[in-house]
Amino acid sequence: MSTTEYGGFSNRFAAAFIDGIILYIGGNLLGGFLGFFYGLAGGTTEYPSVLGFFLSIIWSWLYFAMMESSAKQATLGKMATGLVVTDENDNRLTFGRATARYFAKWLSSMILMIGYIMAAFTNKRQALHDMIAGTVVYQRQPSKAGENIVAFGVIGLIFALIGFIGLFGLSNMVSKAIQAEARQYIGSINKGQQAYYQENGDFSDNIDDLGLGIKLETTDYSYHISRINSNPYVISTATAKNYQLKSYFSIVYLQDSRTQTMICETDEPSSVPVLYFLNRNQKKIYETDEPLSTALDDFEFVDRCPPGYSNIK
Numbered sequence: 001m002s003t004t005e006y007g008g009f010s011n012r013f014a015a016a017f018i019d020g021i022i023l024y025i026g027g028n029l030l031g032g033f034l035g036f037f038y039g040l041a042g043g044t045t046e047y048p049s050v051l052g053f054f055l056s057i058i059w060s061w062l063y064f065a066m067m068e069s070s071a072k073q074a075t076l077g078k079m080a081t082g083l084v085v086t087d088e089n090d091n092r093l094t095f096g097r098a099t100a101r102y103f104a105k106w107l108s109s110m111i112l113m114i115g116y117i118m119a120a121f122t123n124k125r126q127a128l129h130d131m132i133a134g135t136v137v138y139q140r141q142p143s144k145a146g147e148n149i150v151a152f153g154v155i156g157l158i159f160a161l162i163g164f165i166g167l168f169g170l171s172n173m174v175s176k177a178i179q180a181e182a183r184q185y186i187g188s189i190n191k192g193q194q195a196y197y198q199e200n201g202d203f204s205d206n207i208d209d210l211g212l213g214i215k216l217e218t219t220d221y222s223y224h225i226s227r228i229n230s231n232p233y234v235i236s237t238a239t240a241k242n243y244q245l246k247s248y249f250s251i252v253y254l255q256d257s258r259t260q261t262m263i264c265e266t267d268e269p270s271s272v273p274v275l276y277f278l279n280r281n282q283k284k285i286y287e288t289d290e291p292l293s294t295a296l297d298d299f300e301f302v303d304r305c306p307p308g309y310s311n312i313k
Contacts, residue, residue, distance in 0.1 A: 082141030
């Protein structure tokens, strides 16, 4: 081959993009195929991620090394962009040199992709892995694929950003809807406790006694009712199973022979609320990160939620 036009950065980027898609699709097909027969052979799922990691390396290595040392001297991505890879003497790569070039790419990636960016500035448009392996990328056939893909990539990035903003807004709306259900459940449990006390003169730690038809385990929350002996209060919690959701806890207690309630909501999403209430003297009267297991010997009426929580009653 007698061309001296070096492969431009945009075409090389486009080739890498195309090869990445091919590797992803091919890797998934290969992984599914091998995983199917691995399961039939009685393989366990104890180390699937480790096995998949090594298979992906082997698949990627063979793809690049075999195609760049073939008669085409190019991967499918490079063929699409008119690029070929040779040694510094314009000769076809051996499989060993193509292998060295592939693994040298790891170093180009490890230094924040600077090894790849070097191809835009060196005399022969060599990336760091080209310099290490002694290879050169040439533009054998004219191609504007790189410019087109970069342009589409920029447009796609803009649309992706717009989509991300929209998705983030949608996610917030979904979270608020789920949290509204948790607040409703906690509020219903409190009202159920008040009604139960009015009828029975006591509180209950059994959700079925309240006749609400509420399950203690839902897709997004775990609910718990804590009652110790015959103390004049009952604690209810709604602990989020999703780190993007807020958690809740509430108390129903007696004050002057009348039932009072308070519901506290975490100010930020939290799946592990630390629960405690404060009286008007800023004294903690209940604190735990587990369901209530001990009685409050010095129980007083509650006055406010602790820092980091808001009273939503």
